[in-house]
Amino acid sequence: MTAEQTPHTFQVDLRGLVDLLSHHLYSSPKVYLRELLQNGVDAITARRTEDPTAPAHVLLRTEPGGLRVDDSGIGLTESDVHSLLATIGRSSKRDGLESARTEFLGQFGIGLLACFVVADTIRVVSRSARDPQAPPVEWRAHDDGSYTVRTLPDEARTEPGTTVHLIARPGADDWFTPERVTELARDFGSLLPYDVRVDDIAVTDRPPVWERAFPSAAARRIELGRYCRERFGFLPLDTIDLDVPVAGVRGVAYVLPSAVSPAQRGGHRVHLKGMLLTERADELLPDWAFFVRCVIDTDTLRPTASREHLYADETLAAVRDALGDRIREWLTTLAAGDPERLTHFLSVHHLGVKTLARHDADLFKVMLPWLPFETTDGQRSLDEFARRHATVHFTRTVEEFRQVAAIAAAQGMGVVNGGYTYDAELVGMLARVRPGTAVSELDADTVTAHLDTVDPEEELALSGFLTAARAALDPLGCDVVLRTFHPVSVPALHLDDRAARHERAREDEQEQADDLWAGILGSLRGSAPRARLVLNHLNPLVRKVGALATRELAGTAVEALYGQALLMAQRPLRAADSALLNRAFLDLLRWATEQPAPQAGPVEREDGR
Secondary structure (H helix, E strand, C coil), rough: CEEEEECCCCCCCCHHHHHHHHHHHCCCCCCHHHHHHHHHEEEEEEEHHCCCCCCCCEEEEEECCCCEECCCCCCCCCCCCCCCHCCCCCCCCCCCHHHHHHHHCCCCCHHHHHHCEEEEEEEEEEECCCCCCCEEEEEEEEEECEEEEEEHHHHHHHEEEEEECCCCCCCCCHHHHHHHHHHHHHHHHCCCCCCCEEEECCCCCCCCHHHCCCHHHHHHHHHHHHHHHHHHCCCCCCCCCCCCHHHCCCEEEEECCCCCCCCCCCEEEEEEEEEEEECCCCCCCCCCCCCEEEEEEEEECCCCCCCEEEEHHHHHHHHHHHHHHHHHHHHHHHHCCHHHHHHHHCCCCCHHHHHHHCCCCHHHHHHCCCEEEECCEEEHHHHHHHHHEEEEEEEHHHHHHHHHHHHHHHHCCCECCCCCCHHHHHHHHHHHHHCCCCCEEECCHHHHCCCCECCCCHHCCCCHHHHHHHHHHHHHHHEEEECCCCCCCCCEEEECCHHHHHHHHHHHHHHHHHHHHHHHHHHHCCCHHHEEEECCCCHHHHHHHHHCCHHHHHHHHHHHHHHHHHCCCCCCHHHHHHHHHHHHHHHHHHHHCCCCCCCCCCCCCCCCC
């Protein structure tokens, strides 16, 4: 036969649980005050559900070594005390009054335990509004897990409500100073719907600044800016109203006055039914909206158990999308009706708009006349640039753009620098949002094709020089061609593209690899065109180098021109490039010092005498 099993209950080490709360669940002991305010507000909400005319106040009174909190809420009977205060995890917000549950701030039943983080004794005196005949009841608990309950005479508390007394634990007195309690109460509870006071000083400030009526738009802007400076520490570039009733959100987004990195997460402030939930709601807005910091009050989002973060669920995702849509609408409205403000905004935060435009072709089309891009015509919008050039060429790296910018501009080619974040991707979308626009990625062949060829007879006469030049640069994977182009002051142009660079990197790896790996890399040899050095036949120096009789000296001069072209393009130098520059410099010095010294003669004056 199976022996009858005796059920057992879990034992809870309260001190261990308090340590868990203080070190792992809550980020700071300051949350104790939020939990006290929350319990008081929820108690008032519960009472007003049954009696809408009931008083509504939470009064905090600082005392030496402790704090007293009095609320005019629903109160507790003796049985309520045993079932709610002495049972960890039990919450009155989950036990009854389900129809009003959405009005409550807390639903986890662990809030009062947070007070043990700063107090070693908690005394609660309460009188129930539901049962007027029930006497006042006292619950006294200690951080060792023990508690006592007793009823009190009627005169101990004549009105319904609850009073909580905290006695500070050793070393926690600073959390109960008048200044600290007032600061925390104002930070957590300034938007609460009921009257909250600390030592008779009001801390609630309703309605929120974004919901108040002002005599003018300028006055409202000033007050919103003041609130931003107080809460976020900066004066905003602009403000965006975030009134989204369908998402249960009201608030404002502040545009940062200076550019920030997209990786810098936003410190958004979220109030849940008036109570500050978190100052670090990084997940509240889409990633592309990194240029704003917002403060909202919501009644739809769910907090985590610590009530310091938002619960990642479908509701949060929907709110995030709704707020993103609101910021997108603001941008579209500026483009349609206030181009001056939009231009000012984009001068600081164009990267954020480009981030959004990658995924929103409609917005990209709206922003085409405004978004700035670096081009061979200077800073231009893509719309203006496309009107100037039949074909919009673009490079994928800043280095490629620097190689060709001056030459392309002189030849009348239109080139956009796509090397900055998202720019190449957006230029690639241009034909889709602006039908009829020709877009082409720039490569070495395209640039060379736009340069004028040299007369065949002249090029034939320089065949020996070109052979020496190609032999000098062949070990570097670079061809040499002769063209004429402007500006004449540029002697040489180094051109390559990604395919050429990949092939060059493969060759470098193959030289350093073992036999097996070298064989694998060798099998990957590509047919991509190599880099090329384009010599400008219009440049006087190139003409003199081409006329050198010494083949060795001509090769050294071409190596020097190759190095100068690399430096002008501001490209990073490989080890082989640096070695070539050093060798060419020393060879030219050696050649110069070995030449016979010119004979001294009379100095000719500028007037010829």
